[in-house]
Amino acid sequence: MSARALFARELRLAFAGGGGPAGPAAFNLAALALAPLAIGPDTATLAAAGPGVITFAALLASLQGAERLFGDDAGDGTLELYALSGLSLSMAALIKALAFTIAVFWPAPLLAGLGGLAYGLTLEASLVLAAGIALAAPGLVFIAAFAGALAAGLRRAGLLIALIAAPLQAPLLVGAAGAARAAMDGTGLAGPNLMLALAASLIAGVLAPLGAGAALRARLD
Amino acid sequence: MERAAKALDRADSAGLCLRAMDTAVSPPPLPPARLKTRRLRLARGGKVLVRDLSLSLASGQALVLTGPNGAGKTTLLRALAGLLRPVSGEVALEPGPAGWLGHSEGLKPGERVGEMLSFWAALSGAGSAEIEAASRAMALGHLARRPCGELSAGQKRRACLARLALSGRAVWLMDEPAAPLDAAGRERLARLVAAHRARGGIVAAATHADLGWPDVERLDLGLEAAA
Numbered sequence: 058m059s060a061r062a063l064f065a066r067e068l069r070l071a072f073a074g075g076g077g078p079a080g081p082a083a084f085n086l087a088a089l090a091l092a093p094l095a096i097g098p099d100t101a102t103l104a105a106a107g108p109g110v111i112t113f114a115a116l117l118a119s120l121q122g123a124e125r126l127f128g129d130d131a132g133d134g135t136l137e138l139y140a141l142s143g144l145s146l147s148m149a150a151l152i153k154a155l156a157f158t159i160a161v162f163w164p165a166p167l168l169a170g171l172g173g174l175a176y177g178l179t180l181e182a183s184l185v186l187a188a189g190i191a192l193a194a195p196g197l198v199f200i201a202a203f204a205g206a207l208a209a210g211l212r213r214a215g216l217l218i219a220l221i222a223a224p225l226q227a228p229l230l231v232g233a234a235g236a237a238r239a240a241m242d243g244t245g246l247a248g249p250n251l252m253l254a255l256a257a258s259l260i261a262g263v264l265a266p267l268g269a270g271a272a273l274r275a276r277l278d
Numbered sequence: 279m280e281r282a283a284k285a286l287d288r289a290d291s292a293g294l295c296l297r298a299m300d301t302a303v304s305p306p307p308l309p310p311a312r313l314k315t316r317r318l319r320l321a322r323g324g325k326v327l328v329r330d331l332s333l334s335l336a337s338g339q340a341l342v343l344t345g346p347n348g349a350g351k352t353t354l355l356r357a358l359a360g361l362l363r364p365v366s367g368e369v370a371l372e373p374g375p376a377g378w379l380g381h382s383e384g385l386k387p388g389e390r391v392g393e394m395l396s397f398w399a400a401l402s403g404a405g406s407a408e409i410e411a412a413s414r415a416m417a418l419g420h421l422a423r424r425p426c427g428e429l430s431a432g433q434k435r436r437a438c439l440a441r442l443a444l445s446g447r448a449v450w451l452m453d454e455p456a457a458p459l460d461a462a463g464r465e466r467l468a469r470l471v472a473a474h475r476a477r478g479g480i481v482a483a484a485t486h487a488d489l490g491w492p493d494v495e496r497l498d499l500g501l502e503a504a505a
Contacts (some may be wrong), residue, residue, distance in 0.1 A: 062400035066393075073388030073425075134382025135359060141375040142401055277361045 059144055060152055067156035073077030081118040082164040088114035089172045100177050103150040107176030108186055108237035112230050114172070115165045115190050116197060120222055121269070122161055123201035124214045126153060130275060140277055147270025154202040154266065158195050164192035169233075178241060185247050189254050196258030199265035200225045206269035209276055228257040261263035305408070308478040309373055311448035313358065318367035322353050326365070329481045333497065337448075337478040340471065340491060344484075345499030351484035352381060352403055354499065358482060377447030383434050384441075387427025391418055391437050393405045394426060395444060402446040412440040415470055417462075431458035436466070443470060450474060452483040464490070 071077055092110045096103055100158075130136045139149045169190040173183030205224035207212035232254030239246040290483055311336040320328040335341055343351045356362040358369055359376045385394065391413075397441030399409050413419055416436040421429065429437060435458045442450060450471075456464050471481050483489065 059401045062397055062442045066389075069393065070386055070389060073386070129386075132382070133386070134380045134384035135386070137359075137380050137382075138384045139376055141359060141378050143375060209279060277356075277364055 071160035081121045084175045085118035108234040111172045112234040116185035119197035119201045123205035126205045127209040147266045150269035151266035158198045182240040187238035189236040193229040193254040195232040196229045196261040199261040203265040203269045206272040287363035308448040312372045314370040316368045319365040340481040340494040349499040377445040377450040379452040381453045385426035398441045399444045404444045412443040416440040451501045
């Protein structure tokens with residue numbers, strides 16, 4: 058009951074105060090639009106770089122909202138109220154990250170699919186890339202949320218979040234980008250790569266909220 | 279429209295509201311409550327602020343904490359809530375967890391007052407009648423559709439008090455509850471606390487101002503520290 062209420066509230070707040078998906082999506086799009094300018098006009102090179110660049114853009118976008126995910130709660134006193142709400146802080150972290158994935162991060166697979174086509178990937182590879190990002194998205198957000206909880210309320214939290222989260226997000230990066238590359242090269246390894254992304258997401262979904270809960274608890278003390 | 283709501287609100291404060299609160303919605307008594315510490319020692323930033331504090335409050339009692347800035351009032355409240363680990367000693371707060379009114383409001387600027395109250399009511403299982411009663415008691419009726427970020431400091435505090443009233447908790451811990459409130463707001467606060475104590479609740483409040491609550495225990499942490 059209270060978990061559902063918190064989920065509904067976080068969805069509502071993502072749009073009421075945070076601008077919904079606009080921030081990370083704009084960041085993602087900017088990265089996708091700028092990378093080809095640096096890579097150059099050769100279509101073969103662009104298509105080869107596509108899966109990696111597009112997945113990396115999604116990863117960066119996942120870090121973009123992480124600072125505010127718990128930073129605001131720690132700063133405005135909401136954290137104390139959640140800690141005393143009867144829900145465990147790990148549960149609250151899990152719910153917040155899920156709501157963030159759905160409310161804020163949903164355009165990422167869409168942008169990845171469209172980006173794939175724009176970078177000259179085949180339709181099949183673009184769809185596999187979109188699927189890879191969709192499977193990796195919860196994991197990316199969970200890990201970003203864990204880093205956000207560790208850095209909540211600190212100055213320059215953004216820097217710390219990137220340093221903590223990026224290495225942990227590596228398996229998701231490898232899985233999602235690897236799936237699209239395998240689809241492009243026809244190696245038949247797209248499926249296993251997608252499974253890797255899903256597995257990493259599930260592991261992050263279990264471990265990251267526990268870590269985030271402990272970090273928030275320690276912050277209160 | 280807004281003005282009409284305000285006028286209605288003023289009529290409420292003239293006494294209509296009190297009667298409605300007392301008769302129409304008389305909330306059931308709370309379970310037996312207890313707030314006890316035994317030889318509690320608290321430190322903040324390496325400095326011991328509270329040493330060997332033993333206190334005991336039962337249902338219906340209230341404690342007012344006073345003392346100069348930095349004496350440890352907030353630290354003690356946080357330890358009572360279980361948010362802060364004591365250096366030594368024990369805190370027993372039953373039934374937990376505590377209802378919390380902190381120094382930081384815990385309000386989201388983009389969220390409407392009504393939505394905020396509904397959320398916290400859902401968390402504690404309170405119904406719409408209780409929301410109605412709490413926002414009436416804190417004169418929030420005309421503010422329900424206002425985003426929390428647009429409220430004045432006093433209105434924010436009243437919204438927090440309504441949230442606390444909806445928490446259904448037996449033990450209330452309040453940090454400077456009256457600070458931003460005007461005279462009418464303080465009167466409403468005093469009535470809220472009196473009603474909570476009458477139901478068998480416990481209240482512990484840190485304050486600089488004289489709250490004017492009758493029949494309270496007092497603890498001066500400044501004297502405590504000097505002793």
